[in-house]
Amino acid sequence: MIMKRINVLVLVLCAGIISAFAQQNEMTPMSDADIAAFEKKIAAEMQKINTIESDFTQIKRMTTTERTVTSSGRFYYQREGKVCLDYFAPKKQQIIINDNNLKMVSGGKTRVQNIAFNRLLKETKEIVSASMTGNLQAMKRNYKMEYFQSPREYLVKITPINPAIKAVLDEVHIYFGKNDLLVNRIRVIEASKNPEVKNEDYTEYAFQNKRINVHIPASRFN
Numbered sequence: 001m002i003m004k005r006i007n008v009l010v011l012v013l014c015a016g017i018i019s020a021f022a023q024q025n026e027m028t029p030m031s032d033a034d035i036a037a038f039e040k041k042i043a044a045e046m047q048k049i050n051t052i053e054s055d056f057t058q059i060k061r062m063t064t065t066e067r068t069v070t071s072s073g074r075f076y077y078q079r080e081g082k083v084c085l086d087y088f089a090p091k092k093q094q095i096i097i098n099d100n101n102l103k104m105v106s107g108g109k110t111r112v113q114n115i116a117f118n119r120l121l122k123e124t125k126e127i128v129s130a131s132m133t134g135n136l137q138a139m140k141r142n143y144k145m146e147y148f149q150s151p152r153e154y155l156v157k158i159t160p161i162n163p164a165i166k167a168v169l170d171e172v173h174i175y176f177g178k179n180d181l182l183v184n185r186i187r188v189i190e191a192s193k194n195p196e197v198k199n200e201d202y203t204e205y206a207f208q209n210k211r212i213n214v215h216i217p218a219s220r221f222n
Contacts (some may be wrong), residue, residue, distance in 0.1 A: 027148035027155050038154060039136055045181045046134025051078040052182070052209040056085065076205060081129040082221045098126055098221045120168040124188060127158065131158045131174050131183050152178055167191055170199050175183045182210050 028040065028212040061068050073087035083097040093106035100116045115121040130138050139145065142162040147157040156171040173187040185206045192199035 026088075027153075029152075030149050031145040034149070036217065038147065042107075042134040042136065044134075046132065049212050050079050052210060052212055052214050053214050053216060054207045055154055056208070057206045058085075058087075059204045059206070061097050061200070062148050063203050064175065067119065075205075076131050076216050076220050078216055078221065079133065082126065083125070083173075096221055118130050119164065120190065123165055123169055124172075125162075127172050127174070131156075131176075131186065133180075134198075151189065153184060154178060180210070182212070183207060 002006075005088045009203075012195060046205060052075070054075045058071040058073075059068060060071075070090075071087055072089050073085060076084040077201070081097070081099065081110060083095075085095040087093045087095075091106070093104070096103040096105075097115070100114050100122075102113050102115045102118075102121060104111045111129065115125060127139065130136060136156065142160060142165055144159040144161050146157040146159070148157065154176040156174045156176070159176065160166040160169050168191050170189040170191045171187075173191070175185040176182065185204060186203040187202050189199060189202045
């Protein structure tokens with residue numbers, strides 16, 4: 001009987017912990033007043049930031065092959081729009097975006113392309129830059145913006161309204177920490193090849209151990 005009561009108590013405690021965690025992460029729609037205040041605040045805070053350096057984890061979900069590939073490395077950002085993803089695992093490689101040039105270094109080989117001719121890369125770069133600089137207003141020309149919040153995070157859900165962008169991009173979810181207004185996660189969902197079926201494949205970047213306004217050598221983006 002005593003063991004039964006202990007088991008019941010443990011189950012109740014676990015249920016309480018799970019419920020509290022779920023409430024901490026539950027997203028609810030923001031009011032117009034909250035959206036205006038958030039946009040104003042994030043724009044002001046991001047003007048103070050010139051560089052960001054952090055660890056990152058990339059999760060790529062591919063439903064067709066039922067695979068989830070996880071990579072990790074170091075992330076570097078510098079205003080205006082310079083990005084470096086320095087992968088450590090599962091293999092060493094680099095992705096560098098500097099203006100409209102994208103450079104990929106992997107296995108001793110280097111490939112450079114102009115992202116102006118790749119709509120998906122171009123839009124992803126613009127969204128990342130707008131998120132890092134707090135210029136969310138710049139995206140309203142081509143995207144529907146929906147705003148949500150939990151006790152810990154803000155979520156901005158971005159859906160293309162421009163047909164050319166909708167052809168390559170389904171949605172982008174950007175999560176901002178409430179404590180620092182920096183980007184915690186970005187989830188990119190590409191457009192489905194079958195318009196009648198919603199694409200469940202995505203690539204998500206999660207950023208940890210963020211440091212702002214640190215010196216980043218110019219060579220990092222070359």
